[in-house]
Amino acid sequence: MAESNGNSEPVFLIFGKNGWIGGLLQESLKEQGAKYHLADARLEDRAAIVADLEKYKPTHVLNAAGVTGRPNVDWCESHKLETIRANVLGCLNLADVCNERGIHMTYYGTGCIFHYDDDFPVDSGKGFKESDKPNFTGSYYSHCKAITENLIKEYPNVLTLRVRMPIVADLTYPRNFITKIIKYDKVINIPNSMTVLPELLPMSIEMAKRKLTGIMNFTNPGAISHNEILELYKEYIDPEFSWSNFTVEEQAKVIVAPRSNNLLDTERIKGEFPELLSIKDSLIKYVFEPNAQKKDEICAAVREMRGR
Numbered sequence: 001m002a003e004s005n006g007n008s009e010p011v012f013l014i015f016g017k018n019g020w021i022g023g024l025l026q027e028s029l030k031e032q033g034a035k036y037h038l039a040d041a042r043l044e045d046r047a048a049i050v051a052d053l054e055k056y057k058p059t060h061v062l063n064a065a066g067v068t069g070r071p072n073v074d075w076c077e078s079h080k081l082e083t084i085r086a087n088v089l090g091c092l093n094l095a096d097v098c099n100e101r102g103i104h105m106t107y108y109g110t111g112c113i114f115h116y117d118d119d120f121p122v123d124s125g126k127g128f129k130e131s132d133k134p135n136f137t138g139s140y141y142s143h144c145k146a147i148t149e150n151l152i153k154e155y156p157n158v159l160t161l162r163v164r165m166p167i168v169a170d171l172t173y174p175r176n177f178i179t180k181i182i183k184y185d186k187v188i189n190i191p192n193s194m195t196v197l198p199e200l201l202p203m204s205i206e207m208a209k210r211k212l213t214g215i216m217n218f219t220n221p222g223a224i225s226h227n228e229i230l231e232l233y234k235e236y237i238d239p240e241f242s243w244s245n246f247t248v249e250e251q252a253k254v255i256v257a258p259r260s261n262n263l264l265d266t267e268r269i270k271g272e273f274p275e276l277l278s279i280k281d282s283l284i285k286y287v288f289e290p291n292a293q294k295k296d297e298i299c300a301a302v303r304e305m306r307g308r
């Protein structure tokens, strides 16, 4: 694989520059003083991808582009061809062009391709490993993501990161998993693996530098339930906060496609980064402690957002 272009400094090229994760990657690379560029190509346009690679001569591509659906993944149920074009064809296209040129590609994929079942019961502590075959294709988004993961794993230049329920410190950012469950009238209560982005995204850049390949469960170790997160919100931010739960069957009535709930095994990522915090400790360090410093402000913003 390409070491560099005449010097030893890695050069990153980000696809998905206007997206959430693409934006956070730019901040992280800037903070590290790394050299990076932003791609213009659409993923399905092979010639435009080639032009970007020739223009910027990256040693590493970070692929955070794809359709995620607005307001949520239910959009994919009624936009199947757009979902295939970006998330299957486009993603494979980019991997293929990078492979031809010996360029390492990190693909920000998803861990929402697994679901608790009789072999992996909830609360058993048994997590899905990188080698396990996806068992959740209940939504069209997850269906396509599972197909892509299964095909892209043949590429020797690609690292696939299974992101889940991504979390950031900003409790008013609508895509933040915590913001979503704070805002909903009712939430289910199931333990899940999650990705605390401020801790994990810088590690993904380091993984790219190490030229890791294959599949990586990209979550903090352990699982945390919806109620446990809301209890932390109560403890650190707003003691008056209240919420109510509903069942998965009741939830199904307010969404179009089913959602996955799972625990991912984190042996591989812990082997690379032994310092990685458990999900609860990471949430406290990266989300709740910083917000507790300005809890009045956060409380007011969240109450306004909830309209109550």
Ligand SMILES: NC(=O)c1ccc[n+]([C@@H]2O[C@H](COP(=O)([O-])OP(=O)(O)OC[C@H]3O[C@@H](n4cnc5c(N)ncnc54)[C@H](OP(=O)(O)O)[C@@H]3O)[C@@H](O)[C@H]2O)c1
Pocket: 015, 016, 017, 018, 019, 020, 021, 022, 041, 042, 043, 044, 064, 065, 066, 067, 068, 069, 085, 086, 090, 108, 109, 110, 111, 163, 164, 165, 166, 175
């Ligand atoms: N956010 C989550 O909850 C979550 C969870 C797990 C995994 N992930 C995965 O992480 C990756 C990044 O997610 P994100 O939340 O940052 O998504 P995002 O905010 O929706 O951003 C995705 C970006 O991809 C671009 N894009 C879409 N189709 C494209 C195409 N065909 N060619 C080139 N660019 C295209 C979009 O640009 P335009 O607006 O110009 O189309 C957008 O800037 C995705 O693969 C997603 O599936 C996200």
